[in-house]
Structures are given as structure tokens and as C-alpha cells.
Amino acid sequence: MILITKMKLVKKPMLAYFMDGTTSTNALVEKRIRYYKKITKDNNDVLYKNIPTNEGIVTIIFSQSLTDIKTLEIMVLIPLANYIHQIHQVAEYMNPSNIDEITQKLAIGETLLYFHETNQLLSIHTYSVKEREVTTSEMESTFIGPQDVFTESIQTNLSLVKRRIVNPMLKNEDLTIGSVSNTKITIIYIDDLVDKTSLEQLKSRLTKLDYPKFFDISTLMQLIEDNPYSLFPQYYMTVKPDTTSHYLADGRIVILMDNSQAALVCPTSFLEMFISAEDYYNRWPSASLVRSLRFFGFFLTIMITPTYISALTFHQEVLPYELLLNLQESRMKVPFSPLFEVLFIELIVEVLKEAGARMPAKIGQTIGIVGGIVIGTAAVEAGLVSNILIVIVATSALLSFLPPVFHMSNTSRTIRYVFILSAGIFGLFGQMLAFAWLIAHLLRVKSLGTPFMSPVIPRRMSDLMDSVVRFPISFLKRKSGISRSKKRSI
Known part of the structure; x- marks a missing residue:
């Protein structure tokens, strides 16, 4: 006591x-x-x-x-x-x-x-910093459909999505990543459509992240991909709220990051890298034509200049006689082999791209246009490259910008050098070896556990109606196979 x-x-x-x-x-x-x-x-x-x-x-x-x-x-x-x-x-x-x-x-x-x-x-x-207003897109410009794009505010971006999908099953979960930056991200999905296995797999990858700083969602994408050493982006990246809403309604998962403009859509497929939301606003014949241009343009941009090397170095017999004469005449003053000639002009084009992108907007446009004309003309007159190669390289550069996902454009530019070197060493046989490697690699790549080559591998016939050729809207009533959605029909 x-x-x-x-x-x-x-x-x-x-x-x-x-x-x-x-x-x-x-x-x-x-x-x-x-x-x-x-x-x-x-x-x-x-x-x-x-x-x-x-x-x-x-x-x-x-x-x-x-x-x-x-x-x-x-x-x-x-x-x-x-x-x-x-x-x-x-x-x-x-x-x-x-x-x-x-x-x-x-x-x-x-x-x-x-x-x-x-x-x-x-x-x-009381957090109230000045934010950029919702404007039109400079990266994914469209002629038909909504023109608004995401900003760097996660709350603004979330509101743009919820304006389009007024559904009580639309859920979002917040996480904080980065031991130093403490960056906020949010996972968005429609609860009665999303595949729970894919959702839990994504959450597990996000919670296991061990990286100190995140300032753009591109960094996050590289850390949660199934194949981080692949040249191909395995998630669809977009700054368009309508594109994001389209994939959410298909049963996909979307990630938004504070202070980053883009959204990540997962899982995705190789064919979807060539699909734009504008395709659904156009009539199906014109949409199919544009999609085909994007898809086959990817393979053309990695094949045109290597074929030029192979034909002039190893396989002159594959060219028509008149075309071969024109090519030989245009290369009479060129002292380099076709391989070094192509590498030289390709590097010049890359320099012009980077210089135009890094300079102020008005100066960059001048450098890109005037610089390309002046350097190309001077190189031909000096006998460093042929005039036909200038046309081929310019066409290849334009084709590389057809995919709506910019990371896919960078991928095509990188892969093109693999094909150029293969063609310079082994000719058409080297090109076919590089092409076989490319297809084999694409078949091994996965996006959040699903095959990257869907719907081709594994095949689902309903998905082929919305692939390279877009069928009329009345046919597109089923969810895509890669989403693994609980509800197959709309």
C-alpha cells in the first residue's frame, strides 16, 4: 500500500x-x-x-x-x-x-x-501550388476526338479520367514510392472488370521497389517491366485521358504519378503500340489504313536502309537492271562502302534530331529543316553519299515516327542499327537472322505476365477484329484477351 x-x-x-x-x-x-x-x-x-x-x-x-x-x-x-x-x-x-x-x-x-x-x-x-492548366497535346496530337491531355498534377489527371468513366466500380489506390523523393502514385482500375491476379502482381512489384527517386513515370516503367533488358516498352504510355479511359473500360490497370504527365497502361501488347484512340473516332476503312501504315512502317523503317546495303554489297542481281544503273551512277563519286555510307548519313540524321529537340522551338525547327537540306545537298555534291540514299534515309526517318507511343519510335531507331550491321556483314542472310532474332525476342517478352504478341500468340479470333485491321464498331463488343477481364462482352 x-x-x-x-x-x-x-x-x-x-x-x-x-x-x-x-x-x-x-x-x-x-x-x-x-x-x-x-x-x-x-x-x-x-x-x-x-x-x-x-x-x-x-x-x-x-x-x-x-x-x-x-x-x-x-x-x-x-x-x-x-x-x-x-x-x-x-x-x-x-x-x-x-x-x-x-x-x-x-x-x-x-x-x-x-x-x-x-x-x-x-x-x-493546405497544399496549393500553381499547376499547369489542361491544354492540348504536343506529343499525341489528334484531329478528331477530345483534345485535352494530362498535366503534372495527379489529382487533375484523376479527375479527367473520372469525368469520362462515371462508374462506382472505378477504384484508385494510392502508394508512395522512392525512399528520397517520396513520390505519390495511384493505381486505377474498374473493380468488376480487372483481373485480380494481374492487379496483385503489379502491387507486389510496386511495393518491392528499391529505388530512391522518381521524377517521371518512365523511370517507374523500366523498374516494373517483366523484361527490363528488352529494347521494347512493355507498357503503353499515353498523355490522353480518352485513351486511358478506353483501356480502363477494357479491364486494364492504369498508373498515374504525381509530377508526371503520362499514364502507364498495363498489360499491353505489341500490336497496341500502333493503335491510337483516334482510330475509334474515324470510319473503319480509314482507321484500318492508318493502322496498317503504322504497323508495316515499323518493319519498313528497320529494313529499307539495310536492304540498300545488302543489294549493293552482296546481291546486285536482286535489283532491276535500270535501277542498278541509277544506283551505281549516283555512287560513282562516293569513296565509301554502302555500310559506312549508310552509317554516316544515319548518324547525321540522329544529330539533326537531337539538335532540333534540344534547341529552342523556333531555332530547332530551322535547324531541322534548313540543316537537313543544306547538309544533304552538300554531302551529295561533295561525293560523300549518294542522292538516292538521302531519299531512303529520309523516308526511313519519317516512318520511325508513325507509332503513337514515342518509346516505340526510339526502339525502331535502335533496332535499325542492328539490321544495318547484319546486312553489312552477311547481306540478306544477315537481315533474315536479325529478323528471326527480333521475332523470337518478341515471342519471349511478356507484359505483366501476359504474352506481348497477343492477340497473335496466343490467338483469339475476336481480338483480331481490333488489330492491324479495325473492324466496324458494331463488331468490337468483346474485351481483349490480354486484359483477362472478368466480363468478356461490353
Whole structure:
């Protein structure tokens, strides 16, 4: 009994313990504020303001770069002065001693309110930075259909999707990735359509990520792909909300990242890399024609210049006699072999592309057009390349930009050099070996566990109605096989 009595005599309130265990309320407040300032002393962006209220002094702590003054006034200052009870209703209560949570809240734009009299710490969402407005696309421009595109705000992008799919089964789950950047991402899917196995597999890959920084969704794509060493992108990347909504309605999974404009669609297939949302707004004959151009243009861009090398180096007999004479006449002054001639002009084209992309817009257009004409004409007159090769390389460069997914354009540019070297060493036989390697590689690649060559391998006849040739809309009533959707029909 004596022991129990002594324990009651020395018992102190839990809120009174902070740092050195003082029991004075004023000392406790001073200690807390001093310690908060200590942990944010190197961050001059964090401000402290003492506001007198009906409940005593309240210290407001906020990051001025992440909080707009008008938002702070509406959400915090006016309610503190007139409707302080509303603050307690809408705010989130925090542990005043949890330093990690406090710093995290400040980092994401929350405003903290520390009540001196009651020793309570509250958090209110006041994140309000300036965001880019919804504009038209410069990467995926279309003539028919919606013109709006995603921005770098994950909330804006999510709203653009939810405007198009008004369905209570549309779900989104938030995650934070990157041990340093703490980047927010959201996974979007339609619950009664999505394949649960694919969804759980994607979540598992995201939770196991071990990478410190994410500033664009392209980095995330490379880390969660089935075949990270492949040249081909295994997820469809788009900045169009209508394209994203189309794939969501098909049972796919979409990933959005804060501070990144694009969305990832998974799983996807090789054929879908040549499909644009505009194809569904056009009449089926014109849509089929454009799709065929994109699809076969990919193989043409990797085959045209290698075939030029093979024909002039090893297989002159495959060319018509008149064409062979024209080619030989155009190369009379060229001192290099066809292989080095092609490599030289291909590298010049790559330099012009990069220079035009990195320079200011007006100068870049001038460099791309004038530079190409001047350098091409000068190279032909100097006898460095043939004029026919200039036409072939220019055509090949244009064909490489046909796919709507820009990563696919980069892939075709890279693979073309493999075919060029194979043709320069082994001729047409080398080209066929490279082509066999390409097909074998595509058959091995998977996208979130599903074959990348769907619907061709494995074959589903209903999917072929929406592949290289797009059938009329009335035929497209089934979900694609690669989505593994629970509902097969629309």
C-alpha cells in the first residue's frame, strides 16, 4: 500500500513529458516550439506564426512554397478568428512528439496548428501550388476526338479520367514510392472488370521497389517491366485521358504519378503500340489504313536502309537492271562502302534530331529543316553519299515516327542499327537472322505476365477484329484477351 501511494504521488501527466520531463505547461510549450524550430532550422521555407484565439495562442507552422496565402487565409486564419470549432472538426489530430510525422506533413504541404493551452497538434491540408492548366497535346496530337491531355498534377489527371468513366466500380489506390523523393502514385482500375491476379502482381512489384527517386513515370516503367533488358516498352504510355479511359473500360490497370504527365497502361501488347484512340473516332476503312501504315512502317523503317546495303554489297542481281544503273551512277563519286555510307548519313540524321529537340522551338525547327537540306545537298555534291540514299534515309526517318507511343519510335531507331550491321556483314542472310532474332525476342517478352504478341500468340479470333485491321464498331463488343477481364462482352 505504501508503494502504491508513493507511485501516485510522483505520477505526472503524459503530456507533460517532453525532452527533459518538465511539468510546467509554459515550459512544455516553449520546449516544443523550440524543438520544432530546431528540426526545421535549415529549411528557411518553413514559417512560424503565433495567432491569438479564443482558445489561447496557436502557433501556425507551414511551408510557404507549398501553401498559397489565400488558401491559408480561407482554410486556417479566418476559421481561427471566427469559427475555431470548425478547425477541430476538419483537422487531423497528431502526436506532438512524433517528429517523423511532423516533418512528413510539412513536406507535403500540410499546415500544422499547435494549441498552447491544450498542447494539441492539428494538421490541415493546405497544399496549393500553381499547376499547369489542361491544354492540348504536343506529343499525341489528334484531329478528331477530345483534345485535352494530362498535366503534372495527379489529382487533375484523376479527375479527367473520372469525368469520362462515371462508374462506382472505378477504384484508385494510392502508394508512395522512392525512399528520397517520396513520390505519390495511384493505381486505377474498374473493380468488376480487372483481373485480380494481374492487379496483385503489379502491387507486389510496386511495393518491392528499391529505388530512391522518381521524377517521371518512365523511370517507374523500366523498374516494373517483366523484361527490363528488352529494347521494347512493355507498357503503353499515353498523355490522353480518352485513351486511358478506353483501356480502363477494357479491364486494364492504369498508373498515374504525381509530377508526371503520362499514364502507364498495363498489360499491353505489341500490336497496341500502333493503335491510337483516334482510330475509334474515324470510319473503319480509314482507321484500318492508318493502322496498317503504322504497323508495316515499323518493319519498313528497320529494313529499307539495310536492304540498300545488302543489294549493293552482296546481291546486285536482286535489283532491276535500270535501277542498278541509277544506283551505281549516283555512287560513282562516293569513296565509301554502302555500310559506312549508310552509317554516316544515319548518324547525321540522329544529330539533326537531337539538335532540333534540344534547341529552342523556333531555332530547332530551322535547324531541322534548313540543316537537313543544306547538309544533304552538300554531302551529295561533295561525293560523300549518294542522292538516292538521302531519299531512303529520309523516308526511313519519317516512318520511325508513325507509332503513337514515342518509346516505340526510339526502339525502331535502335533496332535499325542492328539490321544495318547484319546486312553489312552477311547481306540478306544477315537481315533474315536479325529478323528471326527480333521475332523470337518478341515471342519471349511478356507484359505483366501476359504474352506481348497477343492477340497473335496466343490467338483469339475476336481480338483480331481490333488489330492491324479495325473492324466496324458494331463488331468490337468483346474485351481483349490480354486484359483477362472478368466480363468478356461490353
